[in-house]
Amino acid sequence: MHEQELIEKIAFNVVQGRIEAEDEGFDEGLDGQPAVTELLREALERGLDPRPIVIEGLSKGMEVVGGKFQREEYLIPDMLASAECVGAAMDILSPHLTKAGVESRGKFVIATVAGDLHDIGKNIVSIMLKGAGYEVIDLGADVPTERIVKAVSEYQASFLGLSALLTTTMRVMGEVIEELQKAGLREDIKVLVGGAPTSEGFAKQIGADAYCKDAFQAIDVLKNMSSG
Amino acid sequence: MIIIGEKINATIPKVRVIIRQRDKEALLELTKRQATAGADYIDINVGTGVGSQEDEIRAMQWAVQTIQREVDTALCIDSADPAVLEAALDARNGRPTLINSTKAEKSSLEKVVPLAKSYNVPLVALSMDETGVPSSVEDRIRACKNIARVCEKYGVLLESVFFDPLVLPISTDVNQGLVTLYTLMKVKETLPMAKTIVGLSNISYGLPARARLNTAFLQMAIFTGLDATIMDPLDKELMDAVKTAYVLLGKDRHCRGYIRAFRGG
Incomplete structure (x- = not known):
């Protein structure tokens, strides 16, 4: 198999959401064929540069998934299967990327704010960001404001993602931003907010840097932030 | 099976409007339809999430009193706030x-x-x-x-x-x-x-x-x-599923409930 063909196959299997050869994909009849793990091993054995694998294999694959999800061709489980593929691939690739001198795209602290126990959406974003090459520090759900501020400072994070699913807890996001300001950390961090009751307008009102409708939008927003 | 009707819930936009405008007719209509369909309890959740605790207490008192004046069904008072629950318990007349x-x-x-x-x-x-x-x-x-x-x-x-x-x-x-x-x-x-x-x-x-x-x-x-x-309880498929499971699990003596529901079907 040609190198380019191998990378395209990896992207195809990310879209299909197949980690190992035995996995079924979104389409029928793929089980038994080499999947992301097997293809990656082959690529590494052949000494392929890990960077194009990430960019053209994993990221491109997830872009396709994002489009399909937005068109409602893909449902939540389809998207998660693909995200898991990227997670598994990154586990295999990480040591090789470090060896090649590739750094993560930045540290991203993520949490559901105090008083709110909803973590499903936050977890999806967390998986997707890992797949997109960020170093994710996931603090969990119902995280007190002080702990969020402390983590931002300790990890010297570049990004903070805040989630809330309740109209009663979304205002805590504003408090987190105020506390970051008081601690003198606001200048150095981009704050992204999301969750069912939040909106573009709400993000502006509390002084966040961006509102993200879903995980894919978060990745788009981050891309624009680092290029702009 | 004890069925608790879930439809009076202020997280549903239409219901939020009913609560905010204190629309007595709409509230009773939603209650009666569930009671007629076989609900044993009517769940009442008036937490819109935006107002104060006082707002939720007043809305809960209004809903409990409005419903119990016109409908006999038992109530299921639904809130994460103990003060709202207590206000609801005080507002009811022994229901x-x-x-x-x-x-x-x-x-x-x-x-x-x-x-x-x-x-x-x-x-x-x-x-x-x-x-x-x-x-x-x-x-x-x-x-x-x-x-x-x-x-x-x-x-x-x-x-x-x-x-x-x-x-x-x-x-x-x-x-x-x-x-x-x-x-x-x-x-x-x-x-x-x-x-x-x-x-x-x-x-x-x-x-x-x-x-x-x-x-x-x-x-x-x-x-x-x-x-x-x-x-x-207005979801007939679900209500029928309960009856079907009951007879299959030997909880419906002589299949009475099942036959009564589906005779001729």
Whole structure:
């Protein structure tokens, strides 16, 4: 198999959401064929540069998934299967990327704010960001404001993602931003907010840097932030 | 099966308007339709999330008083705030009422369980604690046992406690259906006097043909000995699924209920 063909196959299997050869994909009849793990091993054995694998294999694959999800061709489980593929691939690739001198795209602290126990959406974003090459520090759900501020400072994070699913807890996001300001950390961090009751307008009102409708939008927003 | 009608819930935009505008006719219409369809309790959740505690208390008092003047069905007062629950208990004129709910969290338990005792009413207890909804059966049972201990301390009998093992979407974790079912079984095994309850619809979140999943899951839960469910009583498929599961599980003597419902069908 040609190198380019191998990378395209990896992207195809990310879209299909197949980690190992035995996995079924979104389409029928793929089980038994080499999947992301097997293809990656082959690529590494052949000494392929890990960077194009990430960019053209994993990221491109997830872009396709994002489009399909937005068109409602893909449902939540389809998207998660693909995200898991990227997670598994990154586990295999990480040591090789470090060896090649590739750094993560930045540290991203993520949490559901105090008083709110909803973590499903936050977890999806967390998986997707890992797949997109960020170093994710996931603090969990119902995280007190002080702990969020402390983590931002300790990890010297570049990004903070805040989630809330309740109209009663979304205002805590504003408090987190105020506390970051008081601690003198606001200048150095981009704050992204999301969750069912939040909106573009709400993000502006509390002084966040961006509102993200879903995980894919978060990745788009981050891309624009680092290029702009 | 005890059916708790879920439709009066202010997280639904249309209902939020009814509560805000104190639309008595619309509130009663929603109540009566559920009662006629076979609801044993009418759930009342007026928490719109934006207003103050005072607002929620006033809205709850209005809803309880409006409903009990016109409809005989028992009430299920639904709030995470013990003060709102207490206001609702005071607003009713002795109408049978179910408290919905307490969590296995100290701040919630120590306020809500004493209410169940002093007003002598049953209560719904959620198997979640400070850390959220545990993802394993063991941790959910641990939460239930913590609740049972506090109930014992205040002298609330487990016969009048409905344990809710909680339901998470299978679209994000395909094992969650099993976790709920095994928790239901384990509650019956470890706390045999206790009752069980589930809210169904979360199981199918994010998937197509949700009614299929809701019906199948309800029938499986009934097999584990489910006592009550929070659901839409106007959903005929679901109501029929209850009757069908009951007869199949030998809970419908001489198939009377089943035949009465489906004779000629």
